Amino acid sequence: MSGNGLGFGNTNGPGVCGDPFQGTNSNFIMQPSPIQATYTQGGVIGLSVILTANHGGKFSFRVCPRSSSLDEACFGSNFLTRVDNGQTDTWIMTSQMDYSLTYQLPAGISCDGGCVLQWRYFAMQSCVERGCNPTYCGAYAVGTNAVYGGQPGFCGDPGVAAAEFFLNCADIRITPSGVNPSTPSPSPPPTPTPPSPSPVTPPTNPSPSPSPSPTPQAPSNSLLPSGPLNVAYYQTWSAAYASTGAAMDLAKIPSYINVVIVSFARPECTYTKGSLSFAGTGLDFSSPGPAVKAAIAALKAATSGNTKVLLAVGGATFTNFASMNTQCIADMVEDFGFDGVDIDFELPSTCSTSAAGTVSCSTDTLLISVTSALRMALPVGQYILSTATWHVGCYGEGAFKNSQPSGSAWKGANLALAKSGAGQQLDLINIMAYDAGNIASTGFNPTESYLAHRAYWKTQAIALGVQVPPEAWGGNVVTLPQVTQYSNFARDNAGGAQYGIMLWSLHKTAGCPNSQLITQAVCTAYNLGSCSTPLPLSVSTCGTPPPPSSPTPPGTSSPSPAPPGGSCSSYAGPGGQCGSANGGACCQAGQCCSQYGWCGTLVDHCGAGCQAGYGSCSGSPPPTTPSPSPSPKASPSPSPKPSPSPSPKPSPKPSPSPSPSPSPKPPTTTCTKFTTLGGSCGATAGCCISSQCCSKWGYCGVTTTHCAAASGCQALYGRCA
Numbered sequence: 061m062s063g064n065g066l067g068f069g070n071t072n073g074p075g076v077c078g079d080p081f082q083g084t085n086s087n088f089i090m091q092p093s094p095i096q097a098t099y100t101q102g103g104v105i106g107l108s109v110i111l112t113a114n115h116g117g118k119f120s121f122r123v124c125p126r127s128s129s130l131d132e133a134c135f136g137s138n139f140l141t142r143v144d145n146g147q148t149d150t151w152i153m154t155s156q157m158d159y160s161l162t163y164q165l166p167a168g169i170s171c172d173g174g175c176v177l178q179w180r181y182f183a184m185q186s187c188v189e190r191g192c193n194p195t196y197c198g199a200y201a202v203g204t205n206a207v208y209g210g211q212p213g214f215c216g217d218p219g220v221a222a223a224e225f226f227l228n229c230a231d232i233r234i235t236p237s238g239v240n241p242s243t244p245s246p247s248p249p250p251t252p253t254p255p256s257p258s259p260v261t262p263p264t265n266p267s268p269s270p271s272p273s274p275t276p277q278a279p280s281n282s283l284l285p286s287g288p289l290n291v292a293y294y295q296t297w298s299a300a301y302a303s304t305g306a307a308m309d310l311a312k313i314p315s316y317i318n319v320v321i322v323s324f325a326r327p328e329c330t331y332t333k334g335s336l337s338f339a340g341t342g343l344d345f346s347s348p349g350p351a352v353k354a355a356i357a358a359l360k361a362a363t364s365g366n367t368k369v370l371l372a373v374g375g376a377t378f379t380n381f382a383s384m385n386t387q388c389i390a391d392m393v394e395d396f397g398f399d400g401v402d403i404d405f406e407l408p409s410t411c412s413t414s415a416a417g418t419v420s421c422s423t424d425t426l427l428i429s430v431t432s433a434l435r436m437a438l439p440v441g442q443y444i445l446s447t448a449t450w451h452v453g454c455y456g457e458g459a460f461k462n463s464q465p466s467g468s469a470w471k472g473a474n475l476a477l478a479k480s481g482a483g484q485q486l487d488l489i490n491i492m493a494y495d496a497g498n499i500a501s502t503g504f505n506p507t508e509s510y511l512a513h514r515a516y517w518k519t520q521a522i523a524l525g526v527q528v529p530p531e532a533w534g535g536n537v538v539t540l541p542q543v544t545q546y547s548n549f550a551r552d553n554a555g556g557a558q559y560g561i562m563l564w565s566l567h568k569t570a571g572c573p574n575s576q577l578i579t580q581a582v583c584t585a586y587n588l589g590s591c592s593t594p595l596p597l598s599v600s601t602c603g604t605p606p607p608p609s610s611p612t613p614p615g616t617s618s619p620s621p622a623p624p625g626g627s628c629s630s631y632a633g634p635g636g637q638c639g640s641a642n643g644g645a646c647c648q649a650g651q652c653c654s655q656y657g658w659c660g661t662l663v664d665h666c667g668a669g670c671q672a673g674y675g676s677c678s679g680s681p682p683p684t685t686p687s688p689s690p691s692p693k694a695s696p697s698p699s700p701k702p703s704p705s706p707s708p709k710p711s712p713k714p715s716p717s718p719s720p721s722p723s724p725k726p727p728t729t730t731c732t733k734f735t736t737l738g739g740s741c742g743a744t745a746g747c748c749i750s751s752q753c754c755s756k757w758g759y760c761g762v763t764t765t766h767c768a769a770a771s772g773c774q775a776l777y778g779r780c781a
Contacts, residue, residue: 076124076135076178077229095174098233102167104143106440109159109179109481111152115224116207117184118149118197121163123234124178125171135178138166144484144519151197153206155420156428159481160435170236181226187215189223199416209416281487281558283399283444284521285318285366288551288586289560290579291490291523293321293372297344298567305354308347312596313566315363316583319488319523321402321446323565324375325392327384327430333391341392342378349396356397369397370444373434374404381405381430390437400444401434402490409473411456419456419472427474431482446488448525449474451496451504454512463512464503465496478516489517490562494527497534499762507549514553521558524550528568528575540573540581547585560586566595572602639671647675741777748778 099105107121124134139148140163150161169175182189184205194201203211213220294310302308313320326342336349345352356369371393374381389401411421435445453474455463477483491513493506510524524546529537543561550559561582566575573581576595583591630645638645638653647659654660655669670677741747741754748760755765756772764781765771773780 076130076132076227077176078227094231095233096230098235099165101170101234101237102165104162104164105140107140107161107163109161111157111181114152114155114157114207115183115185116152116200116205117182118151118189118200119179119181120148120150122178122180123166123169123175123232125169126174126176126231127171130176135180138169140165145196147196149192149196150481151192151200151206153198153479154418154424154476155207156476156480156482158432160432160485161481162440165234170234172233172235175232175234177230177232179228183224183226185212185224186221187212187217187223190214190216204416206418209414209418281444281521283368283441283487284558285368287558288547288588289319289488289521289523289558289562290317290582290586290588291319291321291488291560291562292317292575292579293323293563293565295323295565295567299345299347301346302351302355303348305351305356305358308351308355309596310352311355311358311362313359313367314579314590314593314595315367316588316591316593317566317579318363318366318588319368319370319560320359321370321372321490322398323372324378324404325371325373325389326378326380327373327389328380329385329388329392331388331392333395336395341388353396360397360399368399368444370400370402370446371396371398372402372404372448374406376406379407381407381426384430384433386433386437389434393438393443400438400446400487402488403431403434403445403447405430405447409470411469411472413456413472417457417461419475421473421476423473424476427477428480428482431477431480431486435482435485440485444487445485446490447474447477447486448490448492449513451491451493451506451509451525453491454478454509454516459515460508460512463508464505466503468496474513475516478513483517484520486517486520488521488523488558489513490523491525492564493525494531494536494538494564495533496531496536498536501534501536506546507553510546510550511553514555514557517557518555519557521560522550522554523560523562525562525564526578527564528578529571529573537571538573538578540577543573543578543581544585547582551586566597569599574599574602577602638674640674645674652676742774743777746777752778753780754778 097105109119121140122135123138123140124130128134141148142150143162143164150159184200185208188200188203188205188211189197190203192200197206199206203214205212215223292313294313300309305311310320310322322343324342326340329342330340331337336353338345338349347355359369360367371389373384373389392398393401405423405427407423407426409421409423411419413419431445431447438445450468450470450473452463452465452468452471454460454472456472457475474483491506491509493509496502496504499505506524506526510522513522526538526543526546531537547561550561553559563575563578563582566579568575575597576599579595580591583589630643631647637657638647638659639657642657647653651659652666653671653674654666655671657671659675660666666677740758741760742758745758748754752760752762753767754760754774754777756774758774760766760778767773767779767781769775769780
């Protein structure tokens, strides 16, 4: 009910439930009503708020026993506390209208005879509360309404309009601790949004340091696997046929892959509960439904339930979230035994930044609505709800306002979700930190993307995504040292929350390192155990790479080998197009230009039909000018086919953007050998590849400490800024 906008201390202001000041009125809910819910003393409960008008500001919940005087003194002493951050207030930072939050009841309150639960909304369109904690209230601390961007002035200052409150109440019962409530509590949705403070700055010292052993275990969400996460997407359209669950590859995935995401269901799916039929669902298993259900059960049983299996909804092709059939999705989860749902919301979006620096996107409302609806269908504490986010999805504001790459259509596309109550109900965030180039080509740094996400999702598990190379857009080739680096970075910057690595995908077989090597590298980094167990899938034959001589320093980019000599018009990136039909572009050192005009190192690139003038052939340098040999740690390159066939089903990857510029040439030098990402460099060790710098300590990298002349960058052995 409206509090009539009266100022602080006005004795004609609203009562504790919106009725006359400190009084009662039969028209209002102060009169006893049927008990709406029964809770346990000090328990955790879920509460939902739906605003019919969003004026910014904050709201809170308070409680008072009916046996007490129902006045401000009683309510003001008994706030409910948010579980996520210990705060009593929820600050409204966006135009979001609905919130589902988790609170803890005051430990000292029980009321078998009934309590009054009060919702108190302090709107701030007319004035802003002075003295709030900027960690939680953000722009309000400086007098700005975070929703509108205006500055109405601080409440109580001369000439500033009075504050406005909205109040409402409900009758509840709180039984003493140890006494079971007579009616069940609603399932508690989790927590609202913390605003984003400045991110943790990644270390820039190029001297590597060993990873700790054993890996420290993060506090776990009780629904997620214990400890670090090794998340992998499973392509149903690539799964081999099996007539029984025990024979399916899904049932045999090793235990070190502890979150398996089955892809993809249509948002607008149709499904008859109990049928176990895939018709109308979007899932493209060739195996029968009962076999798939049995395979999921067998996979989870093999790890005593530690492995979790989620149903992915959406993807790059299935985008009709506006017509989402929530009941269909919930029925599939229940029937097949999934542990929850992964939201792969990959609609095109248009984003803009306001004068106040706030990003808003055309898909914000739909994405939040989808997340809210799925959370209602899959209650907190019973099912996992995760989402796949864009690589730049949390860029565009605050410390990440100018994060690269710039100009992406999805820059900031996940911010509204991250700051909403619905977004804070998520259990797991999977960052699609790929199909974005790298530091050398586009300026994209996956570790920065992780920090941006962590600034908003402080308590949720976050998995930093990698893709079996070459990436579908940009051709970036992730290396095993990078996988280890990203694993360690996610651990070291988790802030006490769960962390991990996500892979797209188990079935992708185009390049190396393959899904086997990548998931095993994560397993080793996190000490997950049984890391030598092979995947039950057909993957690229990559061999076993030598172990890295030293850990990779943080903040480095994907390696770009030195280009060959000669009169090339330009140089293609790893896996890029080359040859006479592609403008005379050459492959970089150690790569061959196939007869179809693609760079790589496989037999099909370097054997019959190899274009010798545009790269190596049969592993030899091009005939014009000898080039240094690539590092033995450099990743093999992708298939030489003229163009990959489109997947028959969607994948969680962004749509193509304009191709990045080719990697720059290395410095002119007489180096006899070249080292790879994060390797040693200098007079005896050799030169850094392509865009990397050789620090004064003799390690390759791309941070300021590596590249700044003032920091001792060695120009003879790499690039210097």
